[in-house]
Amino acid sequence: MRVPSIREIRTGGRTVFLRADLNVPVENGVVMDESRIIATLPTLRHVLDQGSPVVLASHLGRPRGAPDQKYTMAPVAEKLSEILEDYEVLFIDRTIGPRVEAMAMGLCPGQVLVIENLRFHPGEEKNDREFALDLAKLAHIYVNDAFGTCHREHASTAGVPAAMGGGYTGLLVEKELEAFGRMVAHPRKPFTVLMGGAKVSDKVAMIAHVLPKLDNLLIGGAMAFTFIRSRGVATGRSLVEEDRIETAGEIMRAAEKAGVNLVLPVDFVCSQSPDGPPVTVPWDRIPEDMAGYDIGPESVELFRDVLMKSGTIVWNGPMGLFEVEPFDAATREIALILGDATSGGAITIVGGGDSLRAVTEAGALEKVTHASTGGGASLELLQGNELPALGHIAVKGLRPLMGANWKMNGTRQGALDFLDDMMLGNSMHFGADVVLFPPFTLIGGLSAAAEDAGVRLGGQDIHWEPGGAFTGEVSPGMLLEAGCSWFLAGHSERRHIFGETDAVVARKLQAGIAAGLKGILCVGETLAQRESGNTAIVVGKQVEAALHGISGADPSNLVVAYEPVWAIGTGKNATPEEAQKMHVFIRERIGVILGKDFAEEVRIIYGGSVTPGNSGGILSQPDVNGALVGGASLGSESFLDILASL
Ligand code: PEP
Numbered sequence: 292m293r294v295p296s297i298r299e300i301r302t303g304g305r306t307v308f309l310r311a312d313l314n315v316p317v318e319n320g321v322v323m324d325e326s327r328i329i330a331t332l333p334t335l336r337h338v339l340d341q342g343s344p345v346v347l348a349s350h351l352g353r354p355r356g357a358p359d360q361k362y363t364m365a366p367v368a369e370k371l372s373e374i375l376e377d378y379e380v381l382f383i384d385r386t387i388g389p390r391v392e393a394m395a396m397g398l399c400p401g402q403v404l405v406i407e408n409l410r411f412h413p414g415e416e417k418n419d420r421e422f423a424l425d426l427a428k429l430a431h432i433y434v435n436d437a438f439g440t441c442h443r444e445h446a447s448t449a450g451v452p453a454a455m456g457g458g459y460t461g462l463l464v465e466k467e468l469e470a471f472g473r474m475v476a477h478p479r480k481p482f483t484v485l486m487g488g489a490k491v492s493d494k495v496a497m498i499a500h501v502l503p504k505l506d507n508l509l510i511g512g513a514m515a516f517t518f519i520r521s522r523g524v525a526t527g528r529s530l531v532e533e534d535r536i537e538t539a540g541e542i543m544r545a546a547e548k549a550g551v552n553l554v555l556p557v558d559f560v561c562s563q564s565p566d567g568p569p570v571t572v573p574w575d576r577i578p579e580d581m582a583g584y585d586i587g588p589e590s591v592e593l594f595r596d597v598l599m600k601s602g603t604i605v606w607n608g609p610m611g612l613f614e615v616e617p618f619d620a621a622t623r624e625i626a627l628i629l630g631d632a633t634s635g636g637a638i639t640i641v642g643g644g645d646s647l648r649a650v651t652e653a654g655a656l657e658k659v660t661h662a663s664t665g666g667g668a669s670l671e672l673l674q675g676n677e678l679p680a681l682g683h684i685a686v687k688g689l690r691p692l693m694g695a696n697w698k699m700n701g702t703r704q705g706a707l708d709f710l711d712d713m714m715l716g717n718s719m720h721f722g723a724d725v726v727l728f729p730p731f732t733l734i735g736g737l738s739a740a741a742e743d744a745g746v747r748l749g750g751q752d753i754h755w756e757p758g759g760a761f762t763g764e765v766s767p768g769m770l771l772e773a774g775c776s777w778f779l780a781g782h783s784e785r786r787h788i789f790g791e792t793d794a795v796v797a798r799k800l801q802a803g804i805a806a807g808l809k810g811i812l813c814v815g816e817t818l819a820q821r822e823s824g825n826t827a828i829v830v831g832k833q834v835e836a837a838l839h840g841i842s843g844a845d846p847s848n849l850v851v852a853y854e855p856v857w858a859i860g861t862g863k864n865a866t867p868e869e870a871q872k873m874h875v876f877i878r879e880r881i882g883v884i885l886g887k888d889f890a891e892e893v894r895i896i897y898g899g900s901v902t903p904g905n906s907g908g909i910l911s912q913p914d915v916n917g918a919l920v921g922g923a924s925l926g927s928e929s930f931l932d933i934l935a936s937l
Contacts, residue, residue: 292677292681292682292685293685293686293687293688293689293690294459294460294464294468294681294684294685294686295457295459295460295684295686295690295722296459296460296461296462296465297334297337297338297434297459297460297461297462297465298337298462298465298745299459299690299722299745300432300459300745301341301714301745302338302341302342302343302432303341303342303343304341304342304343304400305343305430305431305432306343306344306345306346306395306396306398306429306430306431306432307338307343307344307345307346307430307431307432307433307434308345308346308348308426308427308429308430308432308433308434308451308455309331309334309335309338309345309346309347309348309434309436309461310348310349310433310434310435310436310437310440310447310448310451311327311331311334311335311347311348311349311436311437311461312327312330312331312349312436312437312438312439312440312664312665313327313328313331313347313349313351313364313367314327314349314350314351314352314439315327315328315351315367315370317351317352317361317362317366317367320365320366321366322366322367322369322370325370325374327664328367328370328371328374329374330463330664331436331461331463332374332375333461333462333463334434334436334461334462334463335347335375335403337462338434339378339400339401339403342400342401343400343432344398344399344400344401344402344403344404345398345402345403345404346395346398346403346404346406346429346430347371347403347404347405347406348386348405348406348409348426348447349364349367349408349409349437350408350409350410350415350440350445350447351363351364351367351408351410352408352410353410354408354410354411355410356410356411356412356413356415356416357411357413358407358408358411359411362408362410362411363384363407363408364382364405364406364407364408365382365384367405368380368381368382368405369382371403371405375403377401378401378402378403379401379402379403380402380403380405381394381398381402381403381404381405382404382405383404383405383406383407384407385406385407386406386407386408386409386411386412386415386422386426387412387422387425387426387428387429388425391406391429392428392429395428395429395430396429406429409445409446409447412446414446415445415446415447416445416446417446418444418445418446418449418450419446419450420450420454422446422450423446423447423449423450423451423453423454424450424454426446426447426450426451426454427450427451427454427455430455432455432458432459433451433452433455433457433458433459433684434458434459434460434461435448435452435458435459435460435461435464435680435681435684436460436461436462436463436464437464438463438464438467438663438664438665438668438669439664439665439666439667439668440665440668440680441464441665441668441678441679441680441681442665442667442668442671442678442679442680443679443680444679444680444683445680448680448683449679449680449682449683452680452683452684453683457683457684457686458683458684459684460681460684463664464681466661467661467663467664467665467668467669467672468672468681469661470640470660470661470663471640471663471669471672471673472672473845473846473847474603474638474640474660474661475501475504475603475605475640475672475673476504476845476888477844477845477846477889478504478602478603478638479602479603479637479638479843480506480602480603481506481507481600481601481602481603482504482505482506482507482601482602482603483505483506483507483508483509483597483598483601483603483604483605484498484501484505484507484508484509484604484605484606484607485509485510485511485594485598485604485605485606485607485625486498486508486509486510486511486512486514486607486608487510487511487512487514487606487607487608487609487610487622487643487645487646488512488513488514488607488608488609488643488645489512489513489514489530490513490514490532490535491514491517491518491532491535491538491539491542492532492535492538493670494514494607494608495535495538495542496674497607497670497673497674498542499542499545500673500674500675501605501673502542502545502546502549502551503549505546505549505551506551506552506601507551507552507553507554507597507601508546508551508552508553508554509554509594509597509598510553510554510555510556511556511586511590511594511608511609511610511611511621511625512586512608512609512610512611513529513530513583513611514532514539514608515555515556515583515586516529516530516531516583517531517532517535517536517539518539518542518543518555519555519574519575520536520539521536521537521539521540521543522540522543524574524575525577525579526577526583527561527577527578527579527580527581527582527583528579528580528581528582529559529561529577529581529582529583530582552597554593554594554597555574556574556586556587556590556593557573557574557587557589557590557593558571558572558573558574558586558587558588558589558590559571559572559574559577559583559584559585559586559587559590560583560584560585560586560587560611560617560618560620560621561577561578561581561582561583561584562581562582562584563580563581563582564582565584565612565615565618566615569584569585569617569618571587571588572587574590583611584611584612584615584618585610585611585612585617585618585619585620585621585622586610586611586621587621588621590621591610591621591624591625591628594625594628595628598625598628598629598632598637599628599631599632599635601632601637602636602637602638603637603638603639603640604629604632604637604638604639604640605640605641605642605673606625606629606639606640606641606642606643606646607641607642607643607646607669607670607673608643608645608646609622609643609645609646609649610622610625613645613648613649614645619649622645622646622649623649623652623653625649626646626649626650626652626653626655627653627655629641629650629655629658629659630650630653630654630655630658630659633655633658633659633660634658637660638660638661639658639659639660639661640659640660640661640663641659641661641662641663642662642663642665642666642669642670642673643663643666643669644666647662647663650662686722688913688916689892689894689916690722690723690724690894690916691722691723691724691894691896691910691916691917691937692723692724692726692811692850692894692896692916692917693723693724693725693726693896693917693918693920693930693933693934693937694725694726694727694728694749694777694779694811694852694896694898694917694918694919694920694924695709695725695726695727695728695920695924695930696728696751696779696782696898696919696920696921696924697727697728697729697730697751697921697924697925698730698751698784698921699730700730700925701729701730701733701925702733703733703736703737706727706729706733706736706737706740707737707740708927709727709927709930710727710737710740710741710743710744710746711740711744712927712928712931713725713727713744713745713746713927713930713931714743714744714745722937723917723934723937724747724917725745725746725747725934726746726747726748726749726776726777727741727746727747727748727749727924728748728749728750728751728777728779729748730751731750731751731765731773734748734750734770734773734774734775735773735774737774738773738774741774747775747776747777748773748774748775748776748777749775749776749777749778749779749811750765750770750773750775750777750778750779751778751779751782752765752778752779752780752782752785752799753765753766753767753770753778753779753780753799753802753803753808754766754767754799754802755767755798755799755801755802755803756802757806767802767803767805767806767807767808768806770803770808771806771807771808775808776808776809777808777809777810777811778799778803778808778809778810778811779810779811779813779852779919780796780799780800780803780810780811780812780813780837781793781796781799781800781812781813781814781833781837782813782854783813783815783854783856783859784859786856787817787856793832793833793836793837794836796812796833796836796837797836797837797838797839797841800812800837800838800841801837801840801841801842804841804843804844804848804849805842805843808848809847809848809849809850810844810848810849810850811850811851811852811896811919812833812834812837812838812849812850812851812852813851813852813854813898813919814830814833814834814837814851814852814853814854814877815830815833815853815854815855815856815858815859815898815899816829816830816855816856816857817829817856817857818856818857821855821857826855826873827876830853830873830876830877830880831876831880834851834877834880834881834884835880835884838881838884838885839884841885844885845889846889846892846893846894849893850893850894850895850896850916850917851877851881851893851894851895851896852895852896852897852898852919853870853873853874853877853895853896853897853898854897854898854899854919855873855899857899858898858899858900859898859899859900859921860900860921860922861899861900862900863899863900864899864900864901864905864909865897865899865909866908867908867909867911867912867915868912870897870909870912870915871912871913871914871915874895874897874912874914874915875914877895878890878891878893878895878914881893894916894917895914895915895916896915896916896917896918896919897909897910897915897917897918897919898918898919898920898921900921900922900923901918901919901920901923901933902922902923902929902933903923903929903932903933903936906918906932906933906936907936910936910937918933920933
């Protein structure tokens with residue numbers, strides 16, 4: 292399921308219906324914790340900065356389908372107005388109806404209209420069609436940034452996008468999907484999951500789903516006792532899910548079979564009751580009259596050891612009775628360790644209320660890679676399920692990538708004009724990643740204009756060393772600093788004019804990706820190789836040489852461009868059928884090297900004399916996921932025409 296992000300369009304002054312999760316605690320009409328309001332600001336500002344007014348909608352509490360002043364959105368609007376100083380925040384005490392429509396349609400750029408609590412209307416939780424249609428009348432574009440409710444199909448999360456013909460995710464949902472989708476599906480190794488909390492039953496589906504990818508599974512919290520009991524060891528009066536002892540045993544056996552290092556605590560902090568004096572005992576000596584309320588210091592050290600060596604860490608659930616001192620100690624310590632692991636280069640993802648609180652209170656919130664805002668929704672993703680609400684904004688196929696390779700052409704002014712034209716063109720929404728590859732000397736001066744135009748910048752080449760005596764070369768870090776997110780490796784002109792070998796191309800591709808850039812690997816056969824029937828051998832070898840042993844690649848940072856050398860800059864090109872056949876072949880080769888799932892998500896784009904005249908046929912092929920355009924990208928008009936054929 293591919294869900295387009297708000298980043299993919301220019302809203303161009305059109306009114307946006309933003310479904311956010313502003314379910315904040317309110318006491319006596321005052322917002323007590325504004326974190327959820329803050330979490331939605333990036334999307335709000337992103338839209339407002341483009342000159343689009345916003346109709347902002349959320350639920351608050353559980354008013355059960357009828358107005359209840361305890362749950363009015365008025366204090367939220369007031370708080371937002373304080374925070375969003377440079378914009379005007381209006382509030383209307385209803386959700387739908389002629390007055391709301393008149394106000395929404397009369398909004399000016401820079402204005403936000405907060406409508407009343409969606410759950411004041413009985414149609415919200417029932418996903419009532421009439422209610423959804425009335426909400427849909429309020430705006431032109433639908434954006435869902437309410438990650439915490441994406442696992443529910445309510446009118447505002449399902450009916451409205453259905454009525455509006457689709458929509459986009461906000462930046463918060465995009466970030467959550469990235470964390471639980473890409474980072475977990477293609478984790479940096481070793482991959483460690485740290486589970487806590489009381490119940491095995493809550494986490495079984497998730498453990499089963501992630502187990503095949505895992506290197507380490509650390510189990511803390513009360514659920515550890517159920518695991519210990521499955522080994523036939525007594526746990527005193529500690530909390531045990533009797534009916535899950537067998538399940539815990541099965542998980543242990545499955546982990547062993549999969550070669551996963553499953554680590555249980557080796558000591559516990561126990562007591563006769565949560566307010567009794569604590570004693571620390573080994574895991575197999577819990578006194579009969581005591582219960583374990585936290586994992587002990589030796590266990591924390593054991594976990595630290597594994598966590599500090601991990602490449603990706605997902606943490607969900609506290610290590611002990613977090614709300615009662617001193618049984619909060621291990622959870623707090625783990626929060627600090629996660630901060631340290633992140634500083635050491637690990638990707639760290641934290642979910643669940645208590646873990647999040649621990650990370651916040653330990654001052655590590657800013658440090659972790661991602662702190663999730665939605666417990667239920669994040670668990671769904673970790674179990675490998677899709678979020679039902681997002682099905683209503685999903686689109687088919689891979690997101691096309693359209694590259695404009697300017698080679699040794701262009702001026703600064705020409706590039707700025709091109710980006711200006713792209714800004715206008717992009718507001719028509721081509722639903723593609725558009726990347727401009729200008730000469731190196733222009734890149735630095737284009738960042739702001741590219742950002743405005745929704746266009747990414749890329750280097751036409753890269754060197755694998757981070758710096759040093761390599762006259763004429765540009766390192767990955769330099770490209771990043773200049774504002775690039777992409778680079779080309781192995782363009783046919785590099786291979787054939789400058790003699791780059793497969794080995795050189797592989798080093799470049801691997802260094803660029805390892806540095807955090809996204810790479811386009813160019814492959815293709817010469818006319819002689821084609822005529823001697825060697826196309827598959829040559830291209831297969833190029834793919835193999837570049838991708839074998841690559842680390843850190845995932846389908847979002849790797850694209851392969853099939854560019855038959857005889858077609859580049861010659862006016863000749865492969866027929867759509869020939870391109871399709873080669874793309875299928877390349878996908879198969881990628882599958883052999885990096886796995887079938889990976890290959891299905893990798894974009895394979897075509898390059899070689901693509902023009903407005905032939906782009907339609909080529910781009911309509913199912914395995915052609917975009918194009919790399921040279922000559923025809925030098926003029927914005929022809930490039931926009933090519934984009935329009937998507
Ligand atoms: C290219 O440079 O990658 C390319 C495909 O060029 P052209 O479109 O001019 O053939």
